[in-house]
Amino acid sequence: MxxxxxxxxxxxxxxxxxxxxxxxxxxxxxxxxxxxxxxxxxxxxxxxxxxxxxxxxxxxxxxxxxxxxxxxxxxxxxxxxxxxxxxxxxxxxxxxxxxxxxxxxxxxxxxxxxxxxxxAGGREEPENVYRLGQLYVDPGRHIVRDGERDVALTLKEFQLLCLLLEHRGTVFTRDQLLNTIWGYEFDGASRTVDVHIRTLRQKLGESGGCIETVRGVGYKIAEG
Missing domain, CATH: 3.40.50.2300 (Response regulator)
Known part of the structure; x- marks a missing residue:
């Protein structure tokens, strides 16, 4: 608690x-x-x-x-x-x-x-390794691979990807992503999220297709 x-x-x-x-x-x-x-x-x-x-x-x-x-x-x-x-x-x-x-x-x-x-010796949430198709993400070591290719991401791009992977199947609105990744007082427009998602997809190559746009709502990574 x-x-x-x-x-x-x-x-x-x-x-x-x-x-x-x-x-x-x-x-x-x-x-x-x-x-x-x-x-x-x-x-x-x-x-x-x-x-x-x-x-x-x-x-x-x-x-x-x-x-x-x-x-x-x-x-x-x-x-x-x-x-x-x-x-x-x-x-x-x-x-x-x-x-x-x-x-x-x-x-x-x-x-x-x-x-x-x-x-403090308390319990800690374990750092998961995410695998989705040929996408491999290790949050603990900050490693992202698309197949055999290493992918270099900015901190915000990496945080976005990990958040979507951790809550696979959950649709996040742009405001939710802004609050969670950039902070609740960030004064940037929701366009910031769209730009980061676009560059993230481009850097991930074929694996970028796992990030789905939910029209009129936001983004998610499907559970399947």
Whole structure:
């Protein structure tokens, strides 16, 4: 279980949705009082914690978590709009395991969560190797092959491909892809997704045909 203490409803819902879609159970809270009530019933594997909160700020919440033997070793990642070096040092000195400044991409967030869980000795989502026809993708080693040919992708192209492969059969809208890959505050147009999909198909060669356009909706990779 991962707890997300974030008072911005749009961010909280997006993060919880992304975690759930990745097979990680998550619950969101917009007030520390709700968080403390849930904590009394179930201890989470990891906490995503905003700093600017009603009732009490995130650093105070972090201080209490570190003072309690039951949560002293629970990984805590700070999610906050404060991005100065002083704020980061302050959060890390208080016992945070990592510090992620807004806006952030969901793929980066998932990678940070997996790293924190691994360091804490918790379970980590295994890195899958994807095979589809002559397409071979190894996320852990960042390898993509079309048959015997190595394919060089940009980071965003690689993240797009892995997301579609991981959720094979699921149709993603352009907005969902923008939120997940580029971050919820990315101000680019949905055309950005179309351009990346087009170049991704071109680079994948024959394997590029596995990325299907669902007219009027978005893109997917078929289950078959």
């Amino acid at each position: 991962i707890y997300v203490l974030e008072d911005d409803a749009s961010i909280q819902k997006l993060v919880v949705y992304t975690l759930n879609s990745q097979g990680m159970e998550a619950r969101g809270f917009d007030r520390p009082s709700q968080f403390w009530s849930a904590l009394a019933l179930e201890k989470p594997e990891l906490v995503l914690l905003d700093i600017m909160l009603p009732e009490e700020d995130g650093l105070q919440v972090l201080k209490k978590l570190r003072a309690d033997p039951a949560t002293r070793r629970t990984p805590v990642l700070m999610l906050t709009a404060k991005s100065t070096e002083y704020d980061k040092v302050l959060g890390l000195d208080q016992g945070a395991d990592d510090y992620i400044a807004k806006p952030f991409g969901m793929m980066e967030l998932m990678a940070r969560i997996r790293t924190a869980l691994r360091h």
